[in-house]
Amino acid sequence: MPANVRTAELSTRLLQHVPSAKSDYTKPRRFKVTVTPEALSGAALFLRDELGFDHILAVSGTDYIAKKEVEVVYFVASLKPGQEDLVAALAARTNRDAPVVPSQVEVWPGAEYHERETFEMLGVKFDGHPDLRGILLPEDWHDIPPLRKDYVSPGR
Amino acid sequence: MTTESEYTPDPDKIMSVALGPQHPGAGHFRIRLWLDGDYVVRADPDPGYVHRGEEKMGEYRNYIQNVPHLERPVILDSSGILFPYAEAVDELMGNKVPVRAQYLRVIMAELNRIISHMYFLGIYGVFEGHTTMITWGLGDRDLFIDLAARIGGARVTFAYIIPGGVRNDMPRDMTDQALKTFDWFEKRLQEYEKVFLRNPILEQRTRGVGVLSAQDAIRFGATGTVLRASGVKHDIRRDEPYSVYPNFDFEVPVMKEGDCWSRTVIAVEEMRQSLKILKQAFKTIPEGPVRLKLGPQPRVPAGEVYFRTEAAHGEQGYHLVSDGTPRPYRLKISDPNFRNMVLLPHLLKNAHIADIPSIYWSLNYWPVSADR
Numbered sequence: 033m034p035a036n037v038r039t040a041e042l043s044t045r046l047l048q049h050v051p052s053a054k055s056d057y058t059k060p061r062r063f064k065v066t067v068t069p070e071a072l073s074g075a076a077l078f079l080r081d082e083l084g085f086d087h088i089l090a091v092s093g094t095d096y097i098a099k100k101e102v103e104v105v106y107f108v109a110s111l112k113p114g115q116e117d118l119v120a121a122l123a124a125r126t127n128r129d130a131p132v133v134p135s136q137v138e139v140w141p142g143a144e145y146h147e148r149e150t151f152e153m154l155g156v157k158f159d160g161h162p163d164l165r166g167i168l169l170p171e172d173w174h175d176i177p178p179l180r181k182d183y184v185s186p187g188r
Numbered sequence: 189m190t191t192e193s194e195y196t197p198d199p200d201k202i203m204s205v206a207l208g209p210q211h212p213g214a215g216h217f218r219i220r221l222w223l224d225g226d227y228v229v230r231a232d233p234d235p236g237y238v239h240r241g242e243e244k245m246g247e248y249r250n251y252i253q254n255v256p257h258l259e260r261p262v263i264l265d266s267s268g269i270l271f272p273y274a275e276a277v278d279e280l281m282g283n284k285v286p287v288r289a290q291y292l293r294v295i296m297a298e299l300n301r302i303i304s305h306m307y308f309l310g311i312y313g314v315f316e317g318h319t320t321m322i323t324w325g326l327g328d329r330d331l332f333i334d335l336a337a338r339i340g341g342a343r344v345t346f347a348y349i350i351p352g353g354v355r356n357d358m359p360r361d362m363t364d365q366a367l368k369t370f371d372w373f374e375k376r377l378q379e380y381e382k383v384f385l386r387n388p389i390l391e392q393r394t395r396g397v398g399v400l401s402a403q404d405a406i407r408f409g410a411t412g413t414v415l416r417a418s419g420v421k422h423d424i425r426r427d428e429p430y431s432v433y434p435n436f437d438f439e440v441p442v443m444k445e446g447d448c449w450s451r452t453v454i455a456v457e458e459m460r461q462s463l464k465i466l467k468q469a470f471k472t473i474p475e476g477p478v479r480l481k482l483g484p485q486p487r488v489p490a491g492e493v494y495f496r497t498e499a500a501h502g503e504q505g506y507h508l509v510s511d512g513t514p515r516p517y518r519l520k521i522s523d524p525n526f527r528n529m530v531l532l533p534h535l536l537k538n539a540h541i542a543d544i545p546s547i548y549w550s551l552n553y554w555p556v557s558a559d560r
Contacts, residue, residue: 064492090522183244
């Protein structure tokens with residue numbers, strides 16, 4: 033089966049399971065779906081248990097300052113035979129002023145440090161994270177999260 | 189290593205100590221340890237001592253200016269970690285990279301994989317009390333650095349793999365030298381096996397130590413040699429072939445035990461496979477141009493891409509968001525070392541203090557890369 037047919041099928045199944053979700057893109061070997069923060073945990077479980085995406089690669093976050101939103105994306109791969117070449121991106125957008133999304137550490141234990149990093153770099157609070165604190169920045173960091181677009185590197 | 193049932197911690201006896209960052213064996217990295225006598229009760233990795241803000245820097249520079257600083261996190265494998273960045277930009281721009289350039293990318297990435305694995309074996313040897321391995325490892329590694337330097341013009345950081353191709357062609361007269369080195373090194377690896385891998389001291393210190401099951405490796409998102417040593421046959425070069433990797437015949441080594449020893453063996457086996465790829469690449473590389481003319485400040489259409497490749501430490505990925513301006517809107521580095529770090533508390537729990545170096549170094553953990 034060509035890779036883009038497979039991703040389209042998987043994406044559709046996820047969209048059917050989470051009615052509020054919307055597809056951002058479906059490419060060969062990649063698909064991205066955005067859900068509301070409330071629907072994130074359900075979508076993550078469905079992605080892992082029904083679609084076989086069990087191998088967490090990264091949690092990325094992007095500050096869309098013009099839209100006053102912060103996006104959190106879980107990149108998850110699959111080790112299920114036949115779909116080892118696919119990467120699913122599960123995104124949630126949250127209010128930039130008080131960004132909160134539910135933690136997915138219980139679904140993907142490997143996300144623990146990735147979520148800590150996103151918390152530190154973009155200020156997103158992960159509800160239910162077992163140990164939500166900074167990870168890379170110095171302990172005495174007192175500025176706004178550095179990957180926010182309104183943070184300007186010193187000297188710039 | 190003890191099992192959970194043999195051991196119950198007594199809160200009054202627990203002592204907390206820091207391993208690193210000044211400890212010579214920790215490498216810009218600290219692990220906070222809670223110890224009960226000789227046993228680790230809890231371990232908490234504390235990275236960040238070499239955090240440079242690569243991702244923020246990426247937002248201030250254009251797609252070409254980003255090349256040299258993005259290879260800095262792993263100078264041992266500078267081409268390997270630039271590979272997915274160049275591929276990600278190529279995908280966004282729709283670049284048709286010349287075939288010769290794709291071969292050169294693979295050649296440099298595989299040379300760097302050997303250079304990086306040799307360093308790993310050398311360091312692993314010295315922390316296991318096997319001084320021969322660090323002298324052999326770093327000595328033989330130089331032969332591959334010499335080859336890479338002839339192509340890339342520098343010894344460790346080449347800025348060689350760039351969007352649109354590679355920076356320059358390789359010298360026309362180096363194939364013989366390269367093939368000679370590969371043949372010699374293939375025989376040399378048998379000596380590594382006899383003197384290092386089958387050394388009774390190394391085996392006693394690493395066999396059955398730091399065991400990671402396949403299930404846990406997947407659950408925690410482990411990658412690279414660590415994942416394959418735990419019985420999971422997953423290599424991006426085979427499972428999601430990119431560039432010209434489908435043109436080469438090679439195996440993906442995998443072991444079942446998941447202990448420190450298997451992780452070492454996998455590194456040696458992967459070098460054998462890299463040699464196999466390199467020999468084929470040098471013999472079959474086609475003629476042609478090696479880069480596209482993109483100009484100093486290429487426009488990248490708005491869009492989003494996640495590209496991953498198999499670097500020496502594991503799967504290296506880039507999540508690139510472009511808004512159509514000359515600079516990335518967001519450049520997220522998905523780093524294999526950061527991913528494997530989450531294994532440390534799991535593997536160190538209930539381990540002996542003397543097993544900490546065996547476990548820690550067997551992960552081939554590179555703090556500079558994890559911190560970015």
